[in-house]
Amino acid sequence: MPKREVVALGIAAIVVAVVLPLCNLLPAGSPLAISNFTLNLFGKFLTYAILALGLDLLWGYAGVLSLGHGVFFGLGAYAMGMHLMLEIGSKSVYQSSLPDFMVWNQVKILPLFWWPFHSAAFTLLAIVLVPALFGFAFGYLAFRSRIRGVYFSIITQALALSAWLVFNRNEMNLGGTNGLADFKTIFGFPLSQPATQRGLYVVTALVLIAGYVLCRWITATRAGKVLVAIRDSETRVLFSGYSPAAYKLFVFVVSAVLAGVAGALYAPQVGIITPAKIGVLPSIEMVVWVAAGGRGTLYGAVLGAFGVNWIQSWLTTSYPDLWLLFLGGLFMGAVLFFPDGVVGALGRLGARARRIVSRRADPAAATPSVSLGRPTS
Amino acid sequence: MISRLTVLLSLVAWLAAGAASHAAAAPTPSPKVAAALTDLTGDDADKREAAVTVIGQTRDPKWIQFLSALRDGSVYTRARSGKTELVVGGTKATKGDQDVIDIASAYEREPLGTVPLTDLKEVPADRRLRLTIKPFLDADETQAQLADPDPNVRRGAAVKLGNQAVATAAPVVEEALKKESDRWVRHALAEALALIQLANGTPAQRAAAARSLGDLHSESAMPSLQRLAADTAASPAERAAAVMAIRGIERWGLLTRTVETLFQGASLASILLLMALGLAVVFGLMGVINMAHGELMALGAYSTFVVQNWFRAAWPSHFDSYFLVALPVSFLVAAAVGLVLERGVIRFLYGRPLETLLLTWGASLIIQQGLRLWFGAANVDVSSPSWLSGGVPVMVGLTLPYNRVFIIGLATAAVAAMYWLLFRTNAGLRIRAVTQNRAMSSCLGVRAGVVDATTFAFGAGLAGLAGCALTQIGNVGPSLGQNYIVDSFMVVVTGGVGKLAGTILASAGLGGLTKGIEPALGAVFGKVAILVGVILFLQRRPAGLFATRGRNAEA
Numbered sequence: 001m002p003k004r005e006v007v008a009l010g011i012a013a014i015v016v017a018v019v020l021p022l023c024n025l026l027p028a029g030s031p032l033a034i035s036n037f038t039l040n041l042f043g044k045f046l047t048y049a050i051l052a053l054g055l056d057l058l059w060g061y062a063g064v065l066s067l068g069h070g071v072f073f074g075l076g077a078y079a080m081g082m083h084l085m086l087e088i089g090s091k092s093v094y095q096s097s098l099p100d101f102m103v104w105n106q107v108k109i110l111p112l113f114w115w116p117f118h119s120a121a122f123t124l125l126a127i128v129l130v131p132a133l134f135g136f137a138f139g140y141l142a143f144r145s146r147i148r149g150v151y152f153s154i155i156t157q158a159l160a161l162s163a164w165l166v167f168n169r170n171e172m173n174l175g176g177t178n179g180l181a182d183f184k185t186i187f188g189f190p191l192s193q194p195a196t197q198r199g200l201y202v203v204t205a206l207v208l209i210a211g212y213v214l215c216r217w218i219t220a221t222r223a224g225k226v227l228v229a230i231r232d233s234e235t236r237v238l239f240s241g242y243s244p245a246a247y248k249l250f251v252f253v254v255s256a257v258l259a260g261v262a263g264a265l266y267a268p269q270v271g272i273i274t275p276a277k278i279g280v281l282p283s284i285e286m287v288v289w290v291a292a293g294g295r296g297t298l299y300g301a302v303l304g305a306f307g308v309n310w311i312q313s314w315l316t317t318s319y320p321d322l323w324l325l326f327l328g329g330l331f332m333g334a335v336l337f338f339p340d341g342v343v344g345a346l347g348r349l350g351a352r353a354r355r356i357v358s359r360r361a362d363p364a365a366a367t368p369s370v371s372l373g374r375p376t377s
Numbered sequence: 378m379i380s381r382l383t384v385l386l387s388l389v390a391w392l393a394a395g396a397a398s399h400a401a402a403a404p405t406p407s408p409k410v411a412a413a414l415t416d417l418t419g420d421d422a423d424k425r426e427a428a429v430t431v432i433g434q435t436r437d438p439k440w441i442q443f444l445s446a447l448r449d450g451s452v453y454t455r456a457r458s459g460k461t462e463l464v465v466g467g468t469k470a471t472k473g474d475q476d477v478i479d480i481a482s483a484y485e486r487e488p489l490g491t492v493p494l495t496d497l498k499e500v501p502a503d504r505r506l507r508l509t510i511k512p513f514l515d516a517d518e519t520q521a522q523l524a525d526p527d528p529n530v531r532r533g534a535a536v537k538l539g540n541q542a543v544a545t546a547a548p549v550v551e552e553a554l555k556k557e558s559d560r561w562v563r564h565a566l567a568e569a570l571a572l573i574q575l576a577n578g579t580p581a582q583r584a585a586a587a588r589s590l591g592d593l594h595s596e597s598a599m600p601s602l603q604r605l606a607a608d609t610a611a612s613p614a615e616r617a618a619a620v621m622a623i624r625g626i627e628r629w630g631l632l633t634r635t636v637e638t639l640f641q642g643a644s645l646a647s648i649l650l651l652m653a654l655g656l657a658v659v660f661g662l663m664g665v666i667n668m669a670h671g672e673l674m675a676l677g678a679y680s681t682f683v684v685q686n687w688f689r690a691a692w693p694s695h696f697d698s699y700f701l702v703a704l705p706v707s708f709l710v711a712a713a714v715g716l717v718l719e720r721g722v723i724r725f726l727y728g729r730p731l732e733t734l735l736l737t738w739g740a741s742l743i744i745q746q747g748l749r750l751w752f753g754a755a756n757v758d759v760s761s762p763s764w765l766s767g768g769v770p771v772m773v774g775l776t777l778p779y780n781r782v783f784i785i786g787l788a789t790a791a792v793a794a795m796y797w798l799l800f801r802t803n804a805g806l807r808i809r810a811v812t813q814n815r816a817m818s819s820c821l822g823v824r825a826g827v828v829d830a831t832t833f834a835f836g837a838g839l840a841g842l843a844g845c846a847l848t849q850i851g852n853v854g855p856s857l858g859q860n861y862i863v864d865s866f867m868v869v870v871t872g873g874v875g876k877l878a879g880t881i882l883a884s885a886g887l888g889g890l891t892k893g894i895e896p897a898l899g900a901v902f903g904k905v906a907i908l909v910g911v912i913l914f915l916q917r918r919p920a921g922l923f924a925t926r927g928r929n930a931e932a
Contacts, residue, residue, distance in 0.1 A: 065731045138912075145916040150666045150730045154866045155912060161863045162908045165901040280863065284738055291735060324746035331739025335732045336722060 001216055008299075009212065016046070017205035021198050036194045041313060043201040043269045045306045050208050050262035052289045052305035053298060054255030057215045059287070060296030061224065062251045063231030064148070068156030069259050070283035071163040072131040076260030077273040078167075079130055081180035082114060083123035084268060088184045100182065101175045111173045120187055127264040128257055135256030136249065143245040143252070148234065157280055164279035179274030186268045197269065204265045208302070211258055215298050218254065227251055228296075288327065291334040294341025304341060410435060414463060414483075417447075418454050418500060426509050433513030434545075439484055441517045448510045453480065453497035464489060466497070520546065523553040523566075529767070531562045539569030540597065542576035561770050568595045575601055580611070584618040591622025594629035594773040598622070633774045638892050644781040644850075646888025647788035650881060651843035652865035653872070654795055655836030657880040660869055662812045662832050665723060665733045669741035670865070671858020673837045675748060676714055677707035677844025678853045682757050697762040700845075707845035708838040714744070715837020719830050727829075741858070749855040759848040780849040787846050791839060795877060798835075808832055867911055873921020882922055887911075 001009075020042065026033040034042075051073055059065050085099040094103040098110060116122045138159065142152055170176040189196040218224050229237045230244045237244050267273045276282070285308075293304020308330065315323045338345045413428035429447075432440050443465065446452050451466040465486065467479035476494040481487060502510070519541075522534035535553070538546045547570065554566040571593065574586035587605060590598040605611055606619040656670050667673075681703040688699035718740055726733045765783055768776040799805035810818040811828045819825050847857065864887070872883030887907060895903045915921075 059731075063731075065734070141912050141916060145919045147915055147919060150660075150664075150734055151870055151915075151919075153731065153734060154666065154863075154870050155908075155915075158863050158867055158908050158911070162905045165904055169901055280859070284735075287735065288739075321746070321750060324742050324749075328739040328742030328746065331735050331742065332722060333739075335736040335739070336725060339732070 001220065005216075009209070013205075013209045017202055017209065020205075021202055024194075024198055024201075036197060039201055040197055040269060043197070043204050044266065045309050046201070046204045046208050047262040047266040047269065048286075048289065048309055049302040049305040050204070050211050050265070051259045051286060052293070052301035053208070053211050053215050054258030054262075055286055056290045056293075056295060056298055056301035057218065057227075057258075058251055058255040059290060060298075060301070061219055061231060062227040062248055063234075064248055064252065065150075065153045065287065066156045066252070066255070067153050067280070067284050067287065068158075068160040068163070069255070069286050070160055070278045070280075072135060072256040072259035073263040073266070073282075073286075074163065074167065074273070074275070074278035075131045075134060076127045076263030077267040077277065078174060078180065078263075079117070079123060079126040079260070080264035080267045081183070081273045082117040082174075083120065084183040084186060085180050086114065086118050087186070087188075088182070091184055092182070099175070099180070101178060101180075102173065105170055105173075105176075107173060114173070127260055131256040131260030132253050135253045139249045139252040139256075143248045146245070157283070160278065160280045160283040164275050167275035167278055175274075177275065179272060179276075180267070181272035181274075183268060183271055191268060191271065200265065200269050204269070207261060207265065211261075212298060212302070214254075215258075218251070219298070223247060223250070285327065288331050288334060290341075292330055292338070292341055294338075294343030297341070297343050300341045300343035303343060307342070407435075410440070418461060418463065422503075422505060425506060429506060429509045429513075433510070438517065439486075441513060442486075443483055444510045445514055447500060447502050448507050448514070450499060450502055452483070452500045452502075454500060455480075455492070455497050463500070464497070469494070516541065516543065516546070520549050523549065528559040528562050531557070531559070532565045535562060535565035535569045536597070539565070539572040542573050542601075544573060544577035547573045547577070564593065564773065568593050568598070571595070572598055572601065575605065580615055584612070584615045587615065587618040587622045591618075591625040594626055596626060596630060596774050599626060602626070630774065633772060636772070637775055638896070639889070640777055640781070642889035642892035643785055643885075644888075645892055646885045647785045648843065648847065648850075648861065649865055649868050649884040649888050650788045651784075651791055651846060652840060652861055653868040653880050653884050654791060654877075655839035655843075656865055657869045657872060657874070657877070658795070658808075659833055659836040661874045661876075662808060663723075663727060663829055664730045665727075665833075666730060666737070666866070666869075667833075667836070668734055668738040668862070669718065669744060670737075670837075670840050671860075671862035672741040672744040672748075673711040673715060673840035673858070674844035674847065674861070675853075675855065675857040676744065677711045677841030678759070678848050678857055679748060679752060679757070679844075680707040680710040680841065681845045681848045682752075682759050682853060685759055697764060700762045700765065700849075703845055704842065707841040709841075711841025711844065712834040712838030715840075716830060716834040718837070719833040723833070724826065724829065745855050745858070752855070754855060756852045756854040759853050761849055765849055784846050784850065787842070791842065792877070792881060799877070804828075804831065867907070871911055871914060871921055873918075873923045876923035879921055879923035 020034060020039065023032050023034040024036065024039045028035070051069060055066065055069055088099070090097050092100045092103075094100055096103045098107065102110070117126070142155060147155060166172060167174055167179075168177050174180070183191055185191060186196065186200070189199070191197070219227070226237065226242055226247050229242075230247060234244050263273070263277075266277075289305040289308045290301045291304070292308055293302065294300025311326070312323060315326055334341065340347075409431055413431035416424040416428035417432075419425065429444065433444055443452070446465045453464050453466050454461050455464055456462075463483040464480040465483055467481060469476060469478045470491075471477070477491050478494050478497065479491050480489045480497070482489055516538075519534045519537050522530050523538075525531050525534070531553075535550070538550055550566055550570045550573065554563065554570065557563045557566055568590065571586040571589045572595070574582045575590065575598065578586060583605065587602060590602060602619045602623050606616050606623060608616070611619075652670065652674065656667060659665055659667055681700070684703040684706050685699050688696050688702070718737070722736060722740070723733055726736060761780060765780045768778040769782065770776045797805075799809060807818070807823050807828050810821075810823055811825050815825055818828075844857070847853075847861075851857070851860075865884075868880060868884045868887055871887065872879030872881075890910070891903060891907055894906055897903075898906055
């Protein structure tokens with residue numbers, strides 16, 4: 001990691017993980033105070049940023065565009081949600097030890113696959129392992145048969161559609177269309193307490209930082225170089241004696257796990273997880289976070305996830321009709337005018353400013369800068 | 378008791394007098410009917426109801442008419458020379474300060490002159506009585522429908538009579554069967570007759586009826602046949618005939634279900650094909666996956682809606698032909714939007730398929746939201762022209778709806794047109810040349826940009842056509858495209874790029890497979906099974922059914 005990035009990361013980490021929660025502790029009247037609502041909203045954005053990291057690793061570096069990451073997000077979120085549902089116990093509306101929706105659906109005994117989620121340790125394990133195994137199985141089949149490019153994107157989109165359909169079914173015993181909601185406690189801490197939410201926020205921030213470091217580490221290793229090579233010319237990598245499928249599978253599983261962890265942190269903070277988070281539209285929305293922020297940079301993905309969702313939460317409350325138009329325009333604009341996202345656009349702007357400044361200072365020293373390794377597709 | 382007796386006597390006397398006064402001897406009501414008429418004027422609701430049943434069961438058209446008048450509240454009693462007489466009221470008028478009414482006799486409808494309304498007492502028909510009357514009127518109406526000029530109405534009436542299985546309907550049905558010439562109505566009448574005999578006949582008749590029902594493959598006779606087969610009181614011959622008939626009908630049912638599934642598969646395959654044709658050609662030519670294809674389809678559907686409204690407002694008399702106008706209009710609207718999309722944005726992104734995918738997705742969101750803002754979020758109503766409603770019966774128990782047949786025909790025509798365009802025209806030659814080698818074609822003077830634009834517009838137009846066809850079988854709403862888009866992508870992926878045969882085969886396969894496994898797995902898990910199937914299929918053939926062979930390592 002370059003030194004500048006370490007410093008920037010350190011500052012960002014302190015602001016996000018320490019300063020913001022401290023601001024939340026300030027009394028409400030104080031000018032720097034952050035309300036519980038805002039902090040909770042930021043927590044949600046941070047979970048999206050974790051997911052965007054994995055997606056950027058997959059798309060920005062390896063050139064594999066997945067339109068089905070909502071599924072992995074959902075798997076993590078549902079795993080956590082199931083544990084939280086069981087934690088409610090008989091404090092639910094129907095006073096039954098079963099989750100409310102099961103009483104409603106007249107399910108008499110807890111389905112077998114719910115049982116292990118009584119255990120917190122198993123749940124934490126499942127949050128990582130379920131998306132990982134599912135991602136491995138799907139990725140293995142897809143990459144082994146050299147499904148790539150738009151073929152892979154379409155297959156993942158079909159995956160998102162199928163998963164959405166399946167999670168919507170009541171007989172899956174996962175709450176159907178209404179999903180899992182009405183959580184009371186997490187590992188014993190009451191979710192209605194601001195302190196618990198603050199704690200969840202800090203955990204999310206720390207996970208995001210850890211995820212960033214992990215992804216940066218991956219891109220800095222030899223494997224990361226191979227990923228970029230696969231993106232730029234998969235055939236050449238293949239002919240050079242590497243197995244692109246193995247690298248792609250690895251990075252696909254990593255991004256699936258990041259998505260699952262993001263989902264698991266999302267569920268308790270937002271308080272509900274429904275199939276609507278899994279489908280085709282949310283899955284492709286995740287891609288636009290990365291595209292708008294800037295691909296192949298990691299920090300661009302984080303900024304994109306934060307920025308797009310901030311705009312969304314503002315637009316959907318103030319001008320609900322405009323949100324989809326804006327999102328569509330964002331897709332088109334990000335592709336047509338900012339192929340390297342906001343980060344890239346700002347970088348180019350900065351470079352041009354520097355050039356102008358240096359040209360004025362010393363016209364002879366101005367040389368055109370050559371950028372390498374920009375994503376092509 | 379005495380009063381009732383007087384009424385009865387007076388009625389009999391009156392009817393007898395009526396009979397006597399006309400040379401064409403009006404039938405004297407049987408004592409049962411006469412008693413019923415007396416009961417009808419009384420106050421006992423149970424007796425009145427029983428009376429209506431007695432009168433209705435005569436099945437005499439004139440008495441049925443009387444019941445109809447009774448239901449409408451125009452049956453009155455009047456006192457005449459110390460007796461009570463039932464009359465049917467006609468037109469009311471005001472004469473001076475009196476309301477007067479034309480009256481006629483109850484049975485013969487002999488006019489009896491105009492009398493003041495105050496001289497009459499209405500025979501009340503409360504809800505219960507009206508409900509009792511209704512089946513008799515309906516049965517009468519159904520029997521009248523057997524003579525309707527429309528064979529579909531005749532067939533419906535026959536089916537209804539068979540389901541009611543009332544013994545008295547048998548002669549009517551037999552009479553109709555003698556006169557009937559239409560094959561399907563004859564079948565329905567024969568079935569009705571057998572059903573009536575099965576319900577009401579002697580044991581020998583029942584056995585014969587069961588046998589003939591078996592020969593007629595009557596699905597609707599199954600419950601009664603099963604009852605008969607399980608009836609220990611029935612004779613062994615009857616029960617054996619019933620069991621045989623059940624077996625025959627079940628075999629036939631299996632056959633019809635198979636044919637129906639095949640047909641539904643073909644219909645779904647046609648829809649997928651209509652959508653996937655445009656997608657596949659564009660993908661083969663430019664490597665562009667057009668995510669807005671579904672929305673172009675929705676545009677076609679909404680164009681149909683607009684054309685329909687326009688016809689309804691301007692030319693209501695030619696409403697049925699609106700669909701013929703809507704077909705080209707929807708093609709042109711979608712093609713125009715496609716052209717704008719291609720020239721406006723997509724052409725800047727050639728060679729970058731993932732970016733065009735996102736770009737067209739953005740366009741799809743904008744079109745979708747635009748439709749929602751313009752036409753509202755709710756589904757709009759597109760009514761079928763009369764020549765597309767109904768269906769053609771092909772075998773017993775199976776009617777193919779015209780709209781589905783039409784879609785299959787449209788898809789076939791689209792494929793034929795596509796083949797003709799690609800392999801018989803110069804434009805097609807250029808399209809194939811650019812598909813095979815863009816750079817070389819450009820060198821040889823093919824204007825690749827023009828080919829791209831026209832092909833994209835053509836593909837978009839096909840989507841519009843598909844949307845127009847879809848209005849006939851599904852809901853039209855802003856998210857219409859979303860329901861089919863993923864499926865048609867699967868078709869393109871499975872079929873492979875650059876070969877029409879792959880697209881055709883893949884849509885036939887996916888359509889047929891979907892409808893084939895849906896009964897067993899349900900729609901949702903059927904879809905999941907299809908996805909798994911496609912992924913496994915791609916293990917064997919990563920580039921789809923028909924991969925373009927060449928020296929291109931990226932293919």
